[in-house]
Amino acid sequence: MTDLHVAAGQTTGGEQVAVTGHCLPEHVNHVGGKAVGLGSLLRAGQRVPASFVVTAGAYREYRRGPAQELTQELRAAIAGAYAALCELDGTEVPVAVRSSATVEDSAEASWAGQFQTFLGVSGTEEVLAKVEECWAAALDPHVGAYRAGHQLGDDDGGVAVIVQELVDARAAGVIFTQHPETGDRSIVVIESSHGLGEAVVGGEVVPDLFEINKITRQQHRSRLGTKHTEYRLAGGGRGVRARPVDPARQQAWSVSEPELMALTDMAAALEAKLGRGLDVEWAIGAAPSTHGTEALFALQVRPITVDPRRRSQRPQPPAAGRGQDAIGHILGRLAGREPGTGAG
Amino acid sequence: MDQGRRSFRNPFDIETPPGAEGWESMYPAYLLFGEELRERDEQKLWFFDQMHNPEPLYPFDLMMPESWLVSLNQYTTRVWNLPTALGIEHRIVNGYLYLSPNVIDDPAAMAEREPIFAQRARHYFENWDEIYANWVAKATDCIERLKAIRFEPLPDREPLDTVLRARGTTTAFDLLARYSRYLENMHEMAYYHFEMLNLAYGAYLTFLEFCRSHFPAITDDLVARMVAGIDVILYRPDAELRRLAVRAVELGVGAALTSGAAPDAATAELGTTEAGREWLAELEEVKDPWFYYTTGSGYCHAKRAWIDDLRPPFAALADYVRRVERGEDLVRSLDKLRAERDRIADGYRGLLDGDDVTGFDDLLALSRQVFPFVENHNFYVEHWHHSIFFNKARELGAVLVAAGLLEQDDDIYFLHRYEVYQVLYEAEARWALGVPTRSEYTWREEVARRRQIYAAFEKWNPPPALGVPPEKVTEPITVTLFGINTDTIQRWLAAEAEGSPDGRLLGLAASPGVAEGVARVVHQVEELDQLEDGEILVCPLTAPSWSIVFARIGAAVSDGGGIMSHAAIVSREYGLPAVVATGVGTRVLRTGDRLRVDGGTGVVTVLERAAAPAGEAARA
Numbered sequence: 001m002t003d004l005h006v007a008a009g010q011t012t013g014g015e016q017v018a019v020t021g022h023c024l025p026e027h028v029n030h031v032g033g034k035a036v037g038l039g040s041l042l043r044a045g046q047r048v049p050a051s052f053v054v055t056a057g058a059y060r061e062y063r064r065g066p067a068q069e070l071t072q073e074l075r076a077a078i079a080g081a082y083a084a085l086c087e088l089d090g091t092e093v094p095v096a097v098r099s100s101a102t103v104e105d106s107a108e109a110s111w112a113g114q115f116q117t118f119l120g121v122s123g124t125e126e127v128l129a130k131v132e133e134c135w136a137a138a139l140d141p142h143v144g145a146y147r148a149g150h151q152l153g154d155d156d157g158g159v160a161v162i163v164q165e166l167v168d169a170r171a172a173g174v175i176f177t178q179h180p181e182t183g184d185r186s187i188v189v190i191e192s193s194h195g196l197g198e199a200v201v202g203g204e205v206v207p208d209l210f211e212i213n214k215i216t217r218q219q220h221r222s223r224l225g226t227k228h229t230e231y232r233l234a235g236g237g238r239g240v241r242a243r244p245v246d247p248a249r250q251q252a253w254s255v256s257e258p259e260l261m262a263l264t265d266m267a268a269a270l271e272a273k274l275g276r277g278l279d280v281e282w283a284i285g286a287a288p289s290t291h292g293t294e295a296l297f298a299l300q301v302r303p304i305t306v307d308p309r310r311r312s313q314r315p316q317p318p319a320a321g322r323g324q325d326a327i328g329h330i331l332g333r334l335a336g337r338e339p340g341t342g343a344g
Numbered sequence: 345m346d347q348g349r350r351s352f353r354n355p356f357d358i359e360t361p362p363g364a365e366g367w368e369s370m371y372p373a374y375l376l377f378g379e380e381l382r383e384r385d386e387q388k389l390w391f392f393d394q395m396h397n398p399e400p401l402y403p404f405d406l407m408m409p410e411s412w413l414v415s416l417n418q419y420t421t422r423v424w425n426l427p428t429a430l431g432i433e434h435r436i437v438n439g440y441l442y443l444s445p446n447v448i449d450d451p452a453a454m455a456e457r458e459p460i461f462a463q464r465a466r467h468y469f470e471n472w473d474e475i476y477a478n479w480v481a482k483a484t485d486c487i488e489r490l491k492a493i494r495f496e497p498l499p500d501r502e503p504l505d506t507v508l509r510a511r512g513t514t515t516a517f518d519l520l521a522r523y524s525r526y527l528e529n530m531h532e533m534a535y536y537h538f539e540m541l542n543l544a545y546g547a548y549l550t551f552l553e554f555c556r557s558h559f560p561a562i563t564d565d566l567v568a569r570m571v572a573g574i575d576v577i578l579y580r581p582d583a584e585l586r587r588l589a590v591r592a593v594e595l596g597v598g599a600a601l602t603s604g605a606a607p608d609a610a611t612a613e614l615g616t617t618e619a620g621r622e623w624l625a626e627l628e629e630v631k632d633p634w635f636y637y638t639t640g641s642g643y644c645h646a647k648r649a650w651i652d653d654l655r656p657p658f659a660a661l662a663d664y665v666r667r668v669e670r671g672e673d674l675v676r677s678l679d680k681l682r683a684e685r686d687r688i689a690d691g692y693r694g695l696l697d698g699d700d701v702t703g704f705d706d707l708l709a710l711s712r713q714v715f716p717f718v719e720n721h722n723f724y725v726e727h728w729h730h731s732i733f734f735n736k737a738r739e740l741g742a743v744l745v746a747a748g749l750l751e752q753d754d755d756i757y758f759l760h761r762y763e764v765y766q767v768l769y770e771a772e773a774r775w776a777l778g779v780p781t782r783s784e785y786t787w788r789e790e791v792a793r794r795r796q797i798y799a800a801f802e803k804w805n806p807p808p809a810l811g812v813p814p815e816k817v818t819e820p821i822t823v824t825l826f827g828i829n830t831d832t833i834q835r836w837l838a839a840e841a842e843g844s845p846d847g848r849l850l851g852l853a854a855s856p857g858v859a860e861g862v863a864r865v866v867h868q869v870e871e872l873d874q875l876e877d878g879e880i881l882v883c884p885l886t887a888p889s890w891s892i893v894f895a896r897i898g899a900a901v902s903d904g905g906g907i908m909s910h911a912a913i914v915s916r917e918y919g920l921p922a923v924v925a926t927g928v929g930t931r932v933l934r935t936g937d938r939l940r941v942d943g944g945t946g947v948v949t950v951l952e953r954a955a956a957p958a959g960e961a962a963r964a
Binding site for chain 2: 179182326333
C-alpha cells in the first residue's frame with residue numbers, strides 16, 4: 001500500500017506534484033498555505049485525509065503556456081498521484097480538490113471562500129478537469145478585486161491545488177483553540193454540525209456550539225444549533241448532496257461527549273506543537289485511508305483571524321507585576337480602583 | 345443611558361402584614377425607616393441580607409447585626425480608612441434586615457484616606473501569619489471566657505458564704521454583672537470577626553478579578569479551587585463524622601446508626617454493648633469543639649448546633665455508614681485535593697506570558713496565605729462562639745422562668761438585649777421584695793404579643809431589594825462580603841419586573857454541571873428529612889451543616905449566596921451543579937416542579953410546573 005504521508009524525500013521547489021507531508025512553512029510559495037497547514041497537521045501527529053499537492057510551479061507553467069491547458073507531463077504526474085490514492089481501497093476514490101493559494105491563510109487576511117473547492121470528484125479525468133477549474137477561478141476578476149482591497153500584489157506566486165480523499169463526514173466543523181471573541185486562552189470553542197463541514201464553514205446552518213475549558217475539560221457552555229441541512233457524499237462518489245436533517249436529529253447533538261474530548265485533545269495537542277490561537281477544520285467519518293472505519297480527521301489549520309476592532313474593545317488586563325507588588329495591587333483594588341482602568 | 349435603570353419598591357410604601365401591627369416597638373427606632381430621613385433613604389438601595397439573616401430577626405438575635413454594625417463598619421470607616429467606603433446602614437422592614445452601602449466619591453476625601461489605608465492594611469498583609477496566629481489565640485481565649493460565664497437561678501436564700509466572707513454584694517448582683525460581661529464578650533468577638541476579614545476577601549477578590557480579566561470565562565468555582573485551603577478547620581466537623589462512620593463499621597456497630605432510630609434511642613442501644621460504648625466514648629471526645637456546628641448561618645438562635653440537636657449529625661452518620669458498608673472510601677485524600685488544586689493553577693499559569701505569570705503567582709500565593717482565615721474564622725466565630733452565645737441566652741431565659749417573669753426559656757429571644765437588663769433588674773427587685781409584682785404579668789404578655797407578630801413576619805416574603813439602585817455597585821464590602829454587584833441588582837430587577845415569564849431563573853454559576861429533577865423547596869434544616877434521593881434542593885441559603893444532604897441531592901439552588909457561599913463550596917466538593925443568588929427561587933419555584941439546573945451558566949429552567957397547592961392558584 002502506498003502511504004503518501006510518509007513517502008521519503010523532500011520538497012525541492014521544482015516538482016509539479018508534491019507530497020503533502022513534506023510541505024514545510026518555507027515552501028508556502030510553492031505549495032500554498034493550505035498545504036503547509038496540512039503538512040503541519042501531519043507532523044503534529046494528527047490524522048489528515050490522504051492527499052497530494054499540484055504545485056504553484058505547475059500553475060505558473062500552465063499560466064505561461066500559450067493555450068493555458070495542462071501539459072501531457074503534468075497530466076501524467078497528477079494521474080499517477082491520483083492512482084496512488086486509489087490504491088488505498090482499489091476503487092476510484094472520491095476526492096476534494098481545493099485551491100491552496102500562496103497568499104491565502106495568513107493571520108492578517110483570511111481569504112476563506114475566495115478560491116475554489118470541489119467535493120466528491122471521482123476518476124482521473126474529473127480530477128484533471130477540477131484542477132484546471134481551480135486555476136481558471138484564480139484568474140477570475142473578483143479575486144483580483146480582493147487582492148487590491150488588501151493591498152496584495154497582482155501575482156504573489158500563484159495557486160497550488162490540493163487533491164485529498166474525501167471524508168464522508170457524519171459530523172464536521174471548526175475548532176477555535178482559544179475564544180475568538182474574548183481571546184480567552186482557557187477556552188476551546190467547537191462548532192459542529194451533521195455531515196460535511198461545508199455547511200458550517202459556509203454559514204448555511206447554525207452549528208452546535210461548545211465551549212470547553214482546556215484545563216478542567218469541563219463544558220463551560222453549549223448551545224444546540226438548528227442543523228436543518230447536511231451535506232453527504234452522493235451515491236457513486238460523484239459530488240455531494242445537500243439533504244434535509246429530520247427534526248429528531250436537528251434536536252440531537254451532532255457529536256458525543258467522547259468525541260468532544262477527542263476534539264479538545266486535538267486542540268491542545270496542536271497548540272502544543274504549532275503555538276496558540278489556531279482555527280482548525282475537522283471531520284469525523286469514514287475514508288478510504290481508514291478502510292471505512294470512522295475516525296477523526298484534521299482538515300485544515302490556520303491562525304485565528306481576530307477582528308482588530310473586537311480586540312480593542314476587550315478590557316485590558318491590569319498590568320500586574322509592573323512596579324507594583326501583590327499587596328500594592330490588592331490595596332489599589334480595595335482603594336476603589338476598578339480593574340483595568342490603569343489608575344496607579 | 346437611563347433606559348436600564350429601574351427602581352425597587354419604595355421602602356416607605358411597604359405594608360405591614362396582617363397580624364404584625366405594632367411590630368416597630370420590637371426594635372430600636374434607629375433601625376427603622378423614619379420621616380426624618382425619608383428624602384435620603386428612599387433614594388438609596390436597600391438589599392435584603394438573605395445571606396446572614398434569611399429569617400425575621402428575633403429582638404435578642406439583633407445582637408448579631410448590631411455587633412457587626414459597629415465592628416465591621418468601624419474597621420471600614422475608622423480603622424482601615426477604606427478610601428471609597430463608609431459604613432453599611434441597617435434598616436428593619438417587617439422583621440427582615442435590609443442593608444445599604446455608602447460610598448465615598450469625593451476625590452479629595454479619597455486621596456486623603458488612601459495613604460492612611462495603605463499604611464495600615466499593608467501592615468496586616470506583611471505580618472499576616474503572625475497576626476493570624478495571634479488571632480487564633482485571641483478568639484480561643486474569648487470563647488473560653490464565654491464558656492466560663494454561668495447563669496444560675498437566684499436561690500431562695502443568699503448562700504451563707506456571702507455572709508461568712510463578708511462579700512457585701514449578692515448573687516443577684518452577680519447575675520447582672522455576668523450579663524454585662526456576656527454582652528461585652530459578644531462585642532469583643534465581633535471585632536475579631538472583622539479584624540482580618542475585609543482584607544482577606546480583598547486579596548481574594550483581586551486575584552479573582554485578575555483571573556477574570558485574562559480568562560473571561562473562568563468561573564468563581566475554579567478560582568476558589570485554586571485558592572481554597574486543603575486542611576481546613578471549617579470542614580473538620582464533617583471530616584470527624586466520616587471518621588466516626590468508619591470507626592462504627594470497624595467496631596461492628598453501624599446497624600445502630602442506620603436503623604432510623606432517633607439519636608437518643610440509637611445512643612441507648614449503643615450503650616448496651618462493649619463496642620458500642622467504645623464508639624460512644626469516641627463520639628464524646630469529638631463533640632467539643634467539633635459539634636459546636638450550627639445548622640444555620642450562626643446569626644439565629646433557632647438554628648441549633650449539633651451539640652444541642654444530634655439529629656443532623658446522626659442523619660449524616662447513617663448515610664456515611666451505609667457508604668462505608670458499600671465500600672466507598674469516605675476519607676478525603678488531602679494529597680489528591682492538593683494535586684487537583686495545583687493542576688488547575690498550573691494550567692492557567694501556563695496560558696499566561698511574561699509579567700502576567702509573576703502577577704498571577706504573587707496574587708495566588710497571597711490569596712492562599714490569607715484564605716485559611718476566611719474559611720476558619722467561620723468555625724471559630726459563627727459556629728463555635730455563636731452557638732455557645734445563644735445557648736447561654738437560653739440558660740439566662742431559664743433563670744427568668746425560675747424567677748417567674750417568663751413562661752419558657754426561649755421567651756428571652758423575643759426581648760432586645762437591652763430590654764433584658766430591665767427584666768433582670770425587675771427579677772432582682774421581685775427577689776428583693778419577696779411579694780408579687782406586675783413583672784410576672786407584663787413581660788409574659790409582651791412576649792406573647794411578639795410571638796404573634798413574629799408568626800405574621802414569617803408569612804411575608806421580603807423582596808430582595810428596596811429603593812433606588814446606584815448605576816454601579818462598587819462598594820468593596822458589599823461586593824466581597826455580601827456577593828452583591830451590579831449584575832445581581834440587574835437580575836433582581838428583571839425577576840421583579842417579569843416574574844420569570846419564560847420559566848427561567850438566573851443566578852450565579854456556582855458549581856458546574858447540569859442536572860434535571862424534581863424540586864424540593866426547603867426553608868429550614870429540620871425539613872431536610874423530607875428530601876428524596878435525587879431531588880433538587882431549593883433553599884434560601886445553605887450552611888455547611890446542610891452538607892449532610894448533599895450526598896443525596898441532584899443539584900442545589902439557593903436564593904442567597906455570593907462568591908464564596910457555603911452552598912457553592914459544598915456543591916463543588918460533592919461535584920453537584922449549583923446555582924446561587926437567584927434572589928427569588930424559594931418564592932417562584934414550588935416543590936414538585938421539574939427543573940433543569942445548569943451550574944455552569946447559572947440558569948434554572950422550569951421544565952414542568954407542579955400543580956399549585958390549594959389557595960395558591962388565585963395568587964399565581
